[in-house]
Amino acid sequence: MESVMVAAGELSYPVLIGNQALELLDKVLADGGTVPEKILLITDDTVHRLYGKQVKERLEKISPVAMFAVQSGEEAKSFEQYYAILTYALEKGLDRKSMIAALGGGVVGDLAGFAAATFMRGIPFIQIPTTLLAHDSAVGGKTAINHPKGKNMIGAFYQPKAVFFDPQFLESLPAEEMRSGMAEVIKHAMIADASFLSWLQKDLSAVVNPNADQLATMIKEGIKIKAGIVSQDEKETGVRAYLNFGHTLGHAIEAALGYGRITHGDAVAAGMLFASWLSEKELNADLSAGELKDWFKEIGFPVAVPEELSSEELMNFMLSDKKTASGKVNMVLLKEIGTPVIHSYLPERLQDLLEEFRKEEIV
Ligand SMILES: NC(=O)c1ccc[n+]([C@@H]2O[C@H](COP(=O)([O-])OP(=O)(O)OC[C@H]3O[C@@H](n4cnc5c(N)ncnc54)[C@H](O)[C@@H]3O)[C@@H](O)[C@H]2O)c1
Ligand SMILES: O=C(O)C(=O)C[C@@H](O)[C@H](O)[C@H](O)COP(=O)(O)O
Numbered sequence: 001m002e003s004v005m006v007a008a009g010e011l012s013y014p015v016l017i018g019n020q021a022l023e024l025l026d027k028v029l030a031d032g033g034t035v036p037e038k039i040l041l042i043t044d045d046t047v048h049r050l051y052g053k054q055v056k057e058r059l060e061k062i063s064p065v066a067m068f069a070v071q072s073g074e075e076a077k078s079f080e081q082y083y084a085i086l087t088y089a090l091e092k093g094l095d096r097k098s099m100i101a102a103l104g105g106g107v108v109g110d111l112a113g114f115a116a117a118t119f120m121r122g123i124p125f126i127q128i129p130t131t132l133l134a135h136d137s138a139v140g141g142k143t144a145i146n147h148p149k150g151k152n153m154i155g156a157f158y159q160p161k162a163v164f165f166d167p168q169f170l171e172s173l174p175a176e177e178m179r180s181g182m183a184e185v186i187k188h189a190m191i192a193d194a195s196f197l198s199w200l201q202k203d204l205s206a207v208v209n210p211n212a213d214q215l216a217t218m219i220k221e222g223i224k225i226k227a228g229i230v231s232q233d234e235k236e237t238g239v240r241a242y243l244n245f246g247h248t249l250g251h252a253i254e255a256a257l258g259y260g261r262i263t264h265g266d267a268v269a270a271g272m273l274f275a276s277w278l279s280e281k282e283l284n285a286d287l288s289a290g291e292l293k294d295w296f297k298e299i300g301f302p303v304a305v306p307e308e309l310s311s312e313e314l315m316n317f318m319l320s321d322k323k324t325a326s327g328k329v330n331m332v333l334l335k336e337i338g339t340p341v342i343h344s345y346l347p348e349r350l351q352d353l354l355e356e357f358r359k360e361e362i363v
C-alpha cells in the first residue's frame with residue numbers, strides 16, 4: 001500500500017493507493033476525525049452496475065448508505081444533476097454529520113465534490129476513483145460543474161478527507177478511457193519529470209496496454225507530482241496553473257464540440273501538442289514537438305484540432321479560460337520538459353498562431 005499526503009492549507013489528507021485501499025476506510029476516517037452518521041454514495045450508471053453493490057456494502061460497515069447514480073458521461077457535470085443530488089440529499093435527511101462518497105471517474109468526483117462543498121455550506125467527502133484519469137481529478141480539491149459557455153465554470157476548491165485508489169477497478173476500463181487518463185499521466189511527466197517521461201516513451205505497450213505494475217507506477221508517480229504542486233499552491237495563485245498544461249485549448253475543444261463528444265484526455269492531448277508547438281516557436285524550447293506528435297499518434301490520440309471548429313470559435317472559449325487576466329490568455333508552455341512557464345497572449349495573436357498550427361497539421 002502506498003500513501004501520498006496532500007497538504008492543503010492547514011489540513012492534510014492521505015491518498016491511499018493499493019488493492020486493499022478500501023479496507024482502511026474505517027481507520028482513516030476515524031484517524032481524521034470523520035465518522036459519519038449517514039453516507040451518500042454518488043456514482044454513475046456504469047460504475048454502479050460494476051462496483052455499486054460491493055462498495056455500498058463496504059460503506060455500510062461504517063454507517064447507513066443512500067446511493068445516487070447519475071447518467072455516465074461528461075453531460076452529468078450539469079446544474080440539473082447537481083440540483084438533483086442536493087434534492088436527494090435533503091430527502092434522505094443528510095445533515096452536517098453526514099458524508100458524501102464519490103465512486104467513479106472525474107465526472108462523479110467533480111460533481112459529488114461540488115455537492116459536498118455546497119450542501120449545508122460544506123460536509124465531508126471522500127473520493128473512491130475508478131478511472132486512470134482520476135489519479136488526477138480525485139486529488140487536489142478542484143470540484144466543478146460545466147456551463148455551456150465553459151468547462152468547470154461553477155465550482156469550488158474543496159478538499160476530500162481522503163482518497164482511496166484501488167487500481168483493480170481499472171481492469172474494466174475501456175481502452176479509450178484508459179487513453180484519456182494516460183493524457184494526464186503524460187501531462188504530469190511533461191511538466192515535472194523528464195525521467196518519468198522517458199520511461200513512458202521507452203515502451204509503447206506500457207501506455208497503450210499497461211500491465212498492473214506499469215499502471216501502479218503511473219498512478220503513484222502522477223499522484224506524487226500532483227500532490228507536490230497542490231501542496232505548494234492549493235488555490236492556484238501560482239504554480240498550480242502548470243497543471244493546466246494543454247487545457248486552455250483542450251477545454252475549448254470540449255466545450256465547442258459539446259460536452260461528452262470527445263474525452264477530456266483526447267482534448268487535452270491536442271492542447272498539449274499546440275502548447276508544445278508554441279513552446280518551440282516562442283521559447284526556442286527543444287521539445288521535439290514533431291516526435292511528440294508521432295508518439296501521440298501511435299498512442300491513438302487525435303493529433304489534429306477537430307476540423308469542424310473554427311479558430312475564432314475556439315479563441316472565444318479560450319478567452320473565457322479561468323487563467324485569462326486583463327484580457328490576455330495565459331498559456332502554460334514548457335522551456336524544457338519539467339520546466340513550465342506562463343506565456344501571455346493577446347487573443348488576436350493567439351488566434352493567428354492557432355491558425356498557423358492547424359495549417360501545419362494539414363501539410
Ligand atoms: N478536478 C480535477 O482536478 C480534474 C482533473 C482532471 C480531470 N477532471 C475532470 O474529470 C472528468 C473526466 O474524468 P474521467 O475521464 O474519469 O471521466 P468519467 O468520470 O466520465 O469516466 C469515463 C467513463 O468511464 C466509465 N467508468 C468509470 N470507471 C469505470 C471502470 N472502472 N470500469 C468501466 N467503466 C468505468 C464511466 O462510467 C464513464 O463512462 C472531466 O470532466 C474533467 O474535466 C477534473
Ligand atoms: O488540478 C488542477 O489544478 C488541474 O488543472 C488539473 C486538470 O487536469 C483538470 O482538468 C482541472 O479540472 C482543470 O481545472 P480548470 O481550473 O482549468 O477548470
Ligand SMILES: [Zn+2]
Pocket residue numbers: 136184247264268
Ligand atoms: Zn485535466
